[in-house]
Amino acid sequence: MWRAHDLRLSRDVVLKEVRPPASIDKSDLPSARRHALGEARAAARLSHPAIVTVHDLLEDQGRLWMVTELLRGLTLRETVRHLSRLPVHWAAWVGFQLLAGIRYAHANEVLHDGIRPSRVLLTEERVVLTGFGFATPENAPAQAATVASPYAAPERALGALPAETSDLWSFGATLYFGVEGRPPYPVEALVAAEGRAEPDPPRHAGPLRPILVGMLQAAPERRMPAEEATSLLVEILKKEGIAATLPGRRAESPMPPVFTK
Numbered sequence: 196m197w198r199a200h201d202l203r204l205s206r207d208v209v210l211k212e213v214r215p216p217a218s219i220d221k222s223d224l225p226s227a228r229r230h231a232l233g234e235a236r237a238a239a240r241l242s243h244p245a246i247v248t249v250h251d252l253l254e255d256q257g258r259l260w261m262v263t264e265l266l267r268g269l270t271l272r273e274t275v276r277h278l279s280r281l282p283v284h285w286a287a288w289v290g291f292q293l294l295a296g297i298r299y300a301h302a303n304e305v306l307h308d309g310i311r312p313s314r315v316l317l318t319e320e321r322v323v324l325t326g327f328g329f330a331t332p333e334n335a336p337a338q339a340a341t342v343a344s345p346y347a348a349p350e351r352a353l354g355a356l357p358a359e360t361s362d363l364w365s366f367g368a369t370l371y372f373g374v375e376g377r378p379p380y381p382v383e384a385l386v387a388a389e390g391r392a393e394p395d396p397p398r399h400a401g402p403l404r405p406i407l408v409g410m411l412q413a414a415p416e417r418r419m420p421a422e423e424a425t426s427l428l429v430e431i432l433k434k435e436g437i438a439a440t441l442p443g444r445r446a447e448s449p450m451p452p453v454f455t456k
Contacts, residue, residue: 198265201250206265208250213259228259235261237305238327244442245296247316247325263325268318271373275312280376283401284435289315290370290406291428292322295441297366298421300327301359308357310365311346312372321442345378349413360415367410367418374400379411402431 199210213231232252238261239249251262271289275281281289293315300307307327314326344352348364351357371379371394379394394411397404406427409419429439 199262201262209263209265211261211263213261228257232259235259241300241303241305241327243296243299245292245322245324246300246327247323249327266316266318266321266323268316268323270313271315271317271369272312274317275373275376280399281373283374283399283403284431284437286370286374286400286403287428287431287435288437289317289322289373290366290403291425291432291439292441293324293369294366294421294425294428296322296324297362298425301362301421306357306359307362307365308351310362310369311344312369315369345381346372348415350415358415359421360418363410363418363421363424364412364415367407368394370403371397371400371407371411374403374407402427402434 196212197210199208200206201208213235235249235252239252242248247266248264249261250264253260253262269277280286297307297310305327307324309326310324314324316323316325346365346368348355348361351361355361368379375397376399393413394407397407400407406419406424410424412418432439
């Protein structure tokens with residue numbers, strides 16, 4: 196990933212190479228590159244305040260590069276490292292913005308399949324989900340994958356294909372990290388339990404607890420629907436006196452103060 200300057204439009208941007216996984220067999224590289232191009236194109240057609248903007252796609256000597264907006268801020272992972280955990284009202288605001296972006300992507304038939312704290316950027320005005328250069332179109336050919344991450348849904352960790360429900364689990368795990376300061380459980384526990392591990396009950400989530408419990412159900416069909424989670428987040432924000440509205444590119448709903456409650 197590189198910081199670059201667009202000479203034509205006179206703006207700073209981020210330049211990131213879109214590459215197939217290093218584990219791909221050489222014989223599968225042509226197919227993997229086509230898949231990567233499809234992922235990049237899927238990301239480029241998304242336009243939402245909670246999703247990083249893709250300005251351009253470039254191909255050079257067989258390598259694919261994505262040009263995205265340059266954002267200044269800290270990731271959720273970095274923020275929690277500084278604060279130990281987010282206050283509940285701030286976590287609710289982050290969750291509301293983030294879930295809106297995920298729902299928009301799903302409505303446009305794009306899965307993220309990699310939501311985690313290091314890919315959630317908190318700027319002064321926005322919550323932005325990055326990493327969509329590796330997003331998965333819902334109608335893409337099946338790609339075998341085994342994901343080892345405490346933010347991957349149990350079925351993904353066991354090799355199942357991505358789905359909207361697996362993105363929602365990852366959203367829940369990411370929000371859990373924000374409010375609890377740690378992932379729901381170590382990846383080793385998930386693998387050892389063959390996808391049936393139960394997350395540690397949240398201790399600091401307060402009114403966010405029903406959302407976390409609902410999103411982190413092991414069985415995909417039992418997970419809380421995104422619409423229900425959004426409604427609960429809106430109610431929490433209203434009680435805190437925080438506007439449950441999406442910011443534009445110049446936000447009208449700035450990030451709430453961290454230490455007021």
